[in-house]
Amino acid sequence: MMKGRLYLKLTFLIMIFLLSNNINSQDFEISPATMNFNAEPGQTQTIPMNIINHSSQKSAFTVVLSDYIINKEGNKIIMPPASTEHSLVNWISINPPFFELNPNESRQVIVSIQAPVGDYSTKWAHINVRSTTEQTASLADKKLQTGMLVQGQIVVNAIQSPRSNVNYKMKITSLAENTNINDTIRTFTANIDNLGDKISDCKVTLLASDLSNAKEYVLQVIEFQVFPDSPRIIIMSFNKNALPKGTYSLAAILDYGPKANLEGTQMMITVD
Numbered sequence: 001m002m003k004g005r006l007y008l009k010l011t012f013l014i015m016i017f018l019l020s021n022n023i024n025s026q027d028f029e030i031s032p033a034t035m036n037f038n039a040e041p042g043q044t045q046t047i048p049m050n051i052i053n054h055s056s057q058k059s060a061f062t063v064v065l066s067d068y069i070i071n072k073e074g075n076k077i078i079m080p081p082a083s084t085e086h087s088l089v090n091w092i093s094i095n096p097p098f099f100e101l102n103p104n105e106s107r108q109v110i111v112s113i114q115a116p117v118g119d120y121s122t123k124w125a126h127i128n129v130r131s132t133t134e135q136t137a138s139l140a141d142k143k144l145q146t147g148m149l150v151q152g153q154i155v156v157n158a159i160q161s162p163r164s165n166v167n168y169k170m171k172i173t174s175l176a177e178n179t180n181i182n183d184t185i186r187t188f189t190a191n192i193d194n195l196g197d198k199i200s201d202c203k204v205t206l207l208a209s210d211l212s213n214a215k216e217y218v219l220q221v222i223e224f225q226v227f228p229d230s231p232r233i234i235i236m237s238f239n240k241n242a243l244p245k246g247t248y249s250l251a252a253i254l255d256y257g258p259k260a261n262l263e264g265t266q267m268m269i270t271v272d
Contacts, residue, residue, distance in 0.1 A: 027055035028101075028131055030154045035127070037160040039115040048108040049156065051129065053101035059131050063097045063109060065089045066126045070230040078126070086228060088123035088160050091116060113160055122161040122197050122228055129154050161198060169196035170226065172204065172254040175265040185237045190252045190265055192232040200226050200256045206236045208248040208269070217243060226256075243271045 029052040039045035053059050067079040067087045082089040095110045111127065130153045174191045194200060206220040219238040226232050236252065251266040 028053050028059065028061075028129075028152070028154070030129055030156060032156070034157040034159065035111060037113050037115075037158070038163045039113060039160065040162045040164060041115050041119055042117045044112060044114050046110055046112040049111050049127070049129075050106060050108055051101065052106040053103060055131075056103050058100060058102050060100045061098070062130050062132060063094045064128050064130070065092060065094075066128060068124075068126055070227045070232075072231060072233045074224055074232055074234075081125075086121065086123050088113065088125040088158055091123065091160070092125060092127075092158060094127070111158065113158075115160060115162065120162050120165050120197075122159070122165065122199060124157065124159045124199070124227070127156040127158050129156065159199060165197060167196040168198050168200060168257060168260055169194070170200055170202065170254060170256045170260070170263060171195055172252055172263050172265050175250070175252050175267050177267070177269070184240055186240055186269075187235060187237045188250070188252070190234050190236070192226055192234060192254065194226045194228050194230060197228045199228070202226055203255045204234060204236070205253045205255070206238065207251045207253060208243055209251070210244070211247045211249060219243075240271075245271050247271075 031050045032047075035047045035049070037045050037047065051061060065081050067081055067084045067089060068076045069079060069084055071077055081087070091113050093112045093114075095112070099107065099109070101107060109129075171193045172190055173193070175188060176190075177186065177188050179186045179188075188206070190204070192202065192204075201223070202225065203221060203223045205218060208217045208219055209215070210217075219242060220236050222234065222236065224232070224234070234252075248269050248271065249266055250269045251264050254263040256263075
């Protein structure tokens with residue numbers, strides 16, 4: 001019985017310890033979450049980034065840059081700085097890249113870009129703001145050569161696309177079914193290609209039209225972003241009971257902005 005009480009007490013203390021560490025590790029705030037630059041080639045543009053230290057102790061902060069790409073599933077893959085075709089890293093400057101804040105203190109970090117001359121393409125990067133504390137000699141890990149222990153990190157997206165870049169062009173193709181025979185959900189995929197050079201906010205509507213009476217059914221609406229040179233595979237689904245028996249024209253309709261025409265791909269399906 002005594003062992004059980006000790007076990008419960010120890011478990012409780014461990015949970016409190018982990019919870020408090022998690023809270024402290026992210027106890028600061030940054031705005032904005034995304035920095036959208038629109039400088040023309042050769043121009044300089046600056047946006048301030050605001051950091052607030054909400055912790056009860058003095059904290060040090062470092063700001064570092066990294067790249068990322070978007071895979072076909074829409075997930076970000078972190079890459080080394082200045083390693084991708086659309087990298088913005090070499091055109092960003094951070095001032096200051098290292099600073100300290102007292103409890104509840106705030107400050108601005110100036111993020112500037114120098115848009116490359118003659119380059120009208122869209123570029124992007126991650127701005128990683130890390131909260132750190134100094135290590136004592138007895139606690140310093142041999143792998144942490146800087147003598148700083150990273151507690152938490154907030155990532156800010158930085159995107160640069162010139163105002164004159166209006167190259168929006170998207171295409172949706174290859175609507176296909178991927179449903180197993182015993183599934184209760186019918187699943188479909190389609191390919192999205194960004195043929196332009198802008199990051200596009202997209203909405204795809206899965207629409208079924210009954211060929212016997214022209215009645216239409218909106219089965220699903222999904223929203224997502226597509227980056228230049230980053231093709232996407234989207235997954236759409238609906239319950240098999242969502243449609244009455246019959247033959248349907250199933251369409252995936254892509255909307256990527258008020259100034260662009262709708263794009264679509266379709267196939268025939270049967271509901272038994």
